[in-house]
Amino acid sequence: MDKLFDFFKAYDISLSQLLIVAIIFFVTIAVYLSVRFFFQRYKKATLPSQTIKTLFYASFDKPLQLATIVIGLYFIAMHVLTWFKFTSFFDQVVTPGVNIGLAFCFFMLMNTFLSRLKAYSITKTTRTDGGYDNFAKVEQIHKLGQVLTLAIMVFMIASILGLKVSQGVAYLGGGLAIVALVFKDTISSVFGGLIIYLDSPYAVGDWIYTIDGQIEGTVEQISWRLTHIRTFDARLIFTPNNILITQAVVNASRMLNRRILQYIGLRYDDFDKFEAIQKDIYAFLGEHPDIDQSCTTLVNVVNGSTDMGSTTEGFFGGSSLNFSVYTFTKVTNWRKFQAIQDKIMMDIGRIIYRHDAEIAFTTMTLDIPKADVKPIPQAAQ
Numbered sequence: 001m002d003k004l005f006d007f008f009k010a011y012d013i014s015l016s017q018l019l020i021v022a023i024i025f026f027v028t029i030a031v032y033l034s035v036r037f038f039f040q041r042y043k044k045a046t047l048p049s050q051t052i053k054t055l056f057y058a059s060f061d062k063p064l065q066l067a068t069i070v071i072g073l074y075f076i077a078m079h080v081l082t083w084f085k086f087t088s089f090f091d092q093v094v095t096p097g098v099n100i101g102l103a104f105c106f107f108m109l110m111n112t113f114l115s116r117l118k119a120y121s122i123t124k125t126t127r128t129d130g131g132y133d134n135f136a137k138v139e140q141i142h143k144l145g146q147v148l149t150l151a152i153m154v155f156m157i158a159s160i161l162g163l164k165v166s167q168g169v170a171y172l173g174g175g176l177a178i179v180a181l182v183f184k185d186t187i188s189s190v191f192g193g194l195i196i197y198l199d200s201p202y203a204v205g206d207w208i209y210t211i212d213g214q215i216e217g218t219v220e221q222i223s224w225r226l227t228h229i230r231t232f233d234a235r236l237i238f239t240p241n242n243i244l245i246t247q248a249v250v251n252a253s254r255m256l257n258r259r260i261l262q263y264i265g266l267r268y269d270d271f272d273k274f275e276a277i278q279k280d281i282y283a284f285l286g287e288h289p290d291i292d293q294s295c296t297t298l299v300n301v302v303n304g305s306t307d308m309g310s311t312t313e314g315f316f317g318g319s320s321l322n323f324s325v326y327t328f329t330k331v332t333n334w335r336k337f338q339a340i341q342d343k344i345m346m347d348i349g350r351i352i353y354r355h356d357a358e359i360a361f362t363t364m365t366l367d368i369p370k371a372d373v374k375p376i377p378q379a380a381q
Helices: 002-010 015-046 052-058 061-083 087-125 136-160 165-182 184-199 268-287 334-354
Strands: 207-210 216-222 226-230 236-240 249-251 258-266 298-301 321-329
Touching: 015 052, 015 061, 052 087, 061 087, 087 136, 184 226, 258 268, 258 334, 268 298, 268 321, 268 334, 321 334
Parallel strands: none
Antiparallel strands: 207 216, 207 249, 216 226, 226 236, 258 321, 298 321
16 A cells, blocks of 8 residues: 555655546446436337437437547546656547547447438338338438448548548558459459449349349348348358349349239030130139239130140140130239239139039040950860
8 A cells, every 4th residue: 555655656646636537437437327328218218109310319329328438538548647747648649549439439320320220211111012112222321321421430530640631542542452453353342232232223122033043032131242142942142242243133023013824724525615714714803803904814725835734735735625824913922922823723713613614634545446256265175
């Protein structure tokens, strides 16, 4: 204890100065805990009825906590370093470091708000009727906000460090040239990501596939370098963006309708009933509430090169009279489409049976010619 007092006495540190530092420390802790408690209560109170304003206010939670610690450490360092005559270190290192910390708090605030705004916009614009959800604009605004926030932070840090804008641009240009040579593929993927955000060929949640069939699945995330695609067997493919912008990609989620194309075969015994069945199926589809009447609906005999599963046939097939049902549903949601298609096909089967007709199955008729039967001669006794 005596050595401690001698140490304080050697640097002319009084009890009042120690008390000031202790007060600053405990005030910092108290403010930090108060901010944390306030935002916990605020989030619970605003959760049932969130708005953009409440999301913005709630985004101050972590940045304010960090800013409280940074400012508290700043005042503690100011007093402590003054005791030891380290004022130049305080001015050259601590002050710029605190300013950079506060700049990071601003970046943290904006990034948190942008992420929450993105999630809020997706929730509000998600369709419940099975239609296509296009979140491309939401993704674009989110990424643009991130770029602007990062650019502002970079210029703030440059200003804090006393760098001139012209020097910064020159250094940045030289650095980018070197990076472009070393990481050519990565840079091309980054620019590919930029093109994807500008053109919006697909967005998060879209079902996409390449025309060569090598990549197919649902887009889970689009970053600057990679697109995360979840395949239908639940595997995750990390695809560089430059691959997806250099080949044709089909966005199946942006279809306006889903098509029903089914092939049905009647027995040859029901040949005279086909036209009546065809007429009733047309009438049934024309009145169905889930069929888009603005699209083409056909109930026709198949042509002579239709793949019927095991054989290629026309109307007069090997075991059946073949016709097709071709129409479009209003919904594009895959689950709802499957349910509608199931119901339609069952109803078409009932129409066929109402006409005392039957759906054909593969049969084979053996024509055995009749011949005179001669008795078998008996063996000689």
